Amino acid sequence: MNDLEIARQAQLRPITEIAKEAGIPVEYLKPYGNSIAKVSHKFYDVLKERPNGKLILVTAITPTSAGEGKTTTSIGLAMALNRIGKKTFVTLREPSLGPVMGIKGGAAGGGYAQVLPMEEINLHFTGDIHAVTTAHNLLSASIDAHIKFGNNLDIDSTQIFWPRAMDMNDRALRSIVVGLGGRSNGFPREDGFIITAASEVMAVLCLAKDISDLKERLGNIVLGLNKHGDFVRVRDLGVHGAMAAVLKDAIDPNLVQTIEGTPAFVHGGPFANIAHGTNSIIATKMALKLSDFVVTEAGFGADLGGEKFLDFVSPVGEFEPAVVVIVASIRALKLNGGADKKSLGSEDIAALKKGFENLKVHYENMRKYGVPVVVAINIFPDDTSGEKKLLGELCKENNIPYETSTVWKNGGKGGVALAERVVELSNTSNQFKPLISLDAPIEEKLKIITKEIYRAGSYTLEPKARKMLKVLKKQGFGDYPVIVAKTQYSISDDAKKLGAPSGYNFQIRDLTLSAGAGFVVAVSGDIMLMPGLPGNSNAQKIDIDENGEITGLF
Incomplete structure (x- = not known):
């Protein structure tokens, strides 16, 4: 069977x-x-x-x-x-x-x-994942509405970090342009979709201890920069309460x-x-x-x-x-x-x-x-x-x-x-201790992770990552916890390096801030935030009959 x-x-x-x-x-x-x-x-x-x-x-x-x-x-x-x-x-x-x-x-x-x-x-x-999708896109819509109706927060439309989200693989939505069709539809800008599991709202939901903590974390999310180069947070828009309400169940x-x-x-x-x-x-x-x-x-x-x-x-x-x-x-x-x-x-x-x-x-x-x-x-x-x-x-x-x-x-x-x-x-001796102190500088955290876990000989911050590190330090996030985004198919940063590679240089191309979740993401390689369906997808095997019996899920 x-x-x-x-x-x-x-x-x-x-x-x-x-x-x-x-x-x-x-x-x-x-x-x-x-x-x-x-x-x-x-x-x-x-x-x-x-x-x-x-x-x-x-x-x-x-x-x-x-x-x-x-x-x-x-x-x-x-x-x-x-x-x-x-x-x-x-x-x-x-x-x-x-x-x-x-x-x-x-x-x-x-x-x-x-x-x-x-x-x-x-x-x-x-419906949890759909609720996360809705809360995520409520923020996306609020950003564009705020910019259209006066932009009191001086949000720089070229420095918005927050994409849109949906719980489906759709490669055509990775990079899009929103706001087309005239001024009544807002101002055109580049945007894109990520899959809901990659949303910071999902991470926040899984880390929050109660509704108050959830709302606080949602308010801490950094959605982009203003025209002075400072972070703009969700609490500045005032929609973190509504997002938490969407996530109440x-x-x-x-x-x-x-x-x-x-x-x-x-x-x-x-x-x-x-x-x-x-x-x-x-x-x-x-x-x-x-x-x-x-x-x-x-x-x-x-x-x-x-x-x-x-x-x-x-x-x-x-x-x-x-x-x-x-x-x-x-x-x-x-x-x-x-x-x-x-x-x-x-x-x-x-x-x-x-x-x-x-x-x-x-x-x-x-x-x-x-x-x-x-x-x-x-x-x-x-x-x-x-x-x-x-x-x-x-x-x-x-x-x-x-x-x-x-x-x-x-x-x-x-x-x-x-x-x-x-x-x-x-029942044996357990002396659990994290390898990395949560309050160590970002550079020290990366050195330990890449050396002790990924077995790299060194690591390199590419120009975009170095630039963002300066911003993070300026804004008080220089010692924030670090989560590495990398390929799952290798211990290294290269999916083709199978087995147990060692002594290589681990490259970090970008740093992004998930202030609501409480970590900085160190991005290595081309991590896919929005997968695509294959030519012959599992969806083509899934069916349902007149009695509601589903087939093809496995």
Whole structure:
């Protein structure tokens, strides 16, 4: 059976039962049908004096088109922990419609390790992403209206940083001109669209602790420069209250369940190659008060989502991860070792041995944070006995603890060994400490990230980045937290450098300020803020019949 067929055969329990077992009172629950509910963020005030459970961060090797199974492993691990008697939550990001309709398809796990109802989660869900889109575009429209009707803030129309947004891949909207059609339509200027997951509003939503904090962060967003070269903020326009009002329901975590009835918060969806790449802080903090263990996932590889979670999200959210799980698959390691994707079904010992260096680097990087680390080897049907034996030997030779996982095929049962190892490691010495101080100068932060995580020999700020650094220092942001936007397909800044490149020069072409989210983005390479649909997109496979049955999501 495929993932969709497996999901439809699952017997979902009423979400009110899942909430009751998790310890969530009905008065804090807002059901969206029988299988989905929002939980008021105010419920955290009731829980805040309780002790926290243990936080398990799931990250991965450098991602490939062969798949690593990070979300599937996260869900399966949470179910396995419940199987061995540990009350567990899983917290995940919401899928973006753009990738769902593009090449990725569904993003709610797979096989017998899924969060359900899969179709609703992958499509409109509770409307959170649409609310983010609306709040984002409310600001876009307000900027142009302000300029047309007097421009009292002296906004420089050539220095507006704020684009428009939509939750779809549409390459034709990357660069556009707005305001055509005469003065009644405003003043012409260059503009563009980004995908909603790349919006700073999405990052703000996932970092805010309550409505007041949300509104404050929205007001702090820098939309551009005035004609004197100073920052103009959203609070100067006075629309941050309205933006927060649009997001009043979106701030509440979404409660669903896994295929085995494990409670799951699926909330927020910032990309890890652009922003910080994790679900909302509210959802994870609430889950930690309700359970023994919380399994949370960071986007893309350990060099992106993993590093950002440990260096930025954890200090902001006051998290102390107990264990880091790095997901790897033999298929993905072979691709990192230069294997041809068309021949992945054939044994390739040489490519696996070479690709193992990628896993080794990620493991060494994560150990630098003082947290116990274990590798989860996600088993695929075409993995050969020789390849499995070699990978085990390589892990042992390099003192890398590992467990195999078959949660796609066997659900929580296939992750019991991994769960037991996670529990064991969670009881060992943990001296978690971020590599980077949040208040260090931007140049020092970049030096540490590029050297310690990306294994570069040096880094270079290109002219545009150097110019922006001067502006940031002038405006008081010279020691702001840093998030690096780079390719997810390599540890380096070059997608073609597979495996474990080192000693190269890491180039940063621009610095952008996300003052509402609370970080500076260091942009390396040509990061795509608005993807495009392929010639043969997943949307061409998706259909619905007269009974409302959807096909093609997987």
